[in-house]
Amino acid sequence: MLSVFNRILEKLVFKRLSGFIDKYNLLYCKQFGFRSSHSTIHAILSITDNIQKAFEKGTFSCGIFLDLSKAFDSVNHLILLEKLDHYGVRGLTRSWFTSYLSERKQFVSLGNINSEVSNISCGVPQGSVLGPLLFLLYLNDFHKSSKILEFHLFADDANLFYTNNNLQELEEKVNKELIHVQNWLCANKLTHSIEKSNFLIFHPPQKKLTNNIKLCINGKLLKQEKYIKYLGIMIDCHLNWKSHINFVTRKVKRNIGILSRIRHFTNISILINLYYTLIYLFLTYG
DSSP states (O other): OHHHHHHHHHHHHHHHHHHHHHHTTOSOTTBOTTOTTOOHHHHHHHHHHHHHHHHHHTOEEEEEEEEEETTGGGOBHHHHHHHHHHTTOOHHHHHHHHHHHSSOEEOOEETTEEOOOEEOOBSOOTTOSHHHHHHHHHTTTGGGGOSSOEEEEETTEEEEEEEESOHHHHHHHHHHHHHHHHHHHHHTTOEEOTTTOEEEEEOOTTSOOOSOOOOEETTEEOEEOSEEEETTEEEETTOOOHHHHHHHHHHHHHHHHHHHHHTTSSOHHHHHHHHIIIIIHHHHOO
16 A cells, blocks of 8 residues: 555656756756657757768767766765755755655565665666656756767767867867766766767768777777667768668568568467567668
8 A cells, every 4th residue: 555655646746846847948958868759769860960960061070979887776866866956856845855765775585585685875766757857857967067069868878979170179179078078977976888888980971081089088998980879770970871771671681580480370460460579660760
């Protein structure tokens, strides 16, 4: 009974907080995750539109794709409460959120064996209604860490974008800004995975790269790629979509093979359902 009451109360608080955020337009305009009328497609369109505009101007553009490590589990409660206070969540409401986040426990159970109970000192509550919204508020000022980089965010997936006519100047300015980005991450007790983070230099095929670009964050070199999978779409440095077409082709070929092998052992309705599950979504997404 208590669990049901908690769920209802949490949904009521979520509704009030969401209404407050929408009324005062608090969320960063290019945060596309966990928001109504926003999706992965909107995030991809925003990025590719910027790349296309840079192509039309004949400039180079740099896309840095940062992977934040265990971002939802790393949210510092004290910092989150300070940010809630900054956005206007004060008084009794702030006290409620303090209580909501504090004194949470966790343990692991396997069969008849239970681990020791430990305190949860950071992170938004997993599986909760409020968790994703609190995370968005925690990350909301991330874009202010740089004055020249443009941030495209989908929850904890971050794309940092910058354009310049000169590759050497682009390299120098981006490296300088990445210091500020790293400082923001450290101040907010978040980390990035250097192995899963990389960058692309976008340019038309006829405009060749004359410099070997080196970008680093926190003293570690980021890997330069020719293409990257971002939110399920393969984006390449020339924006010609060949990588994505090849990716979709491989997926569809393999799944057609699965349908072909089982077609004699099942009926048409099951095959149609499998088609929509295994093939149709790859053909229509993006």
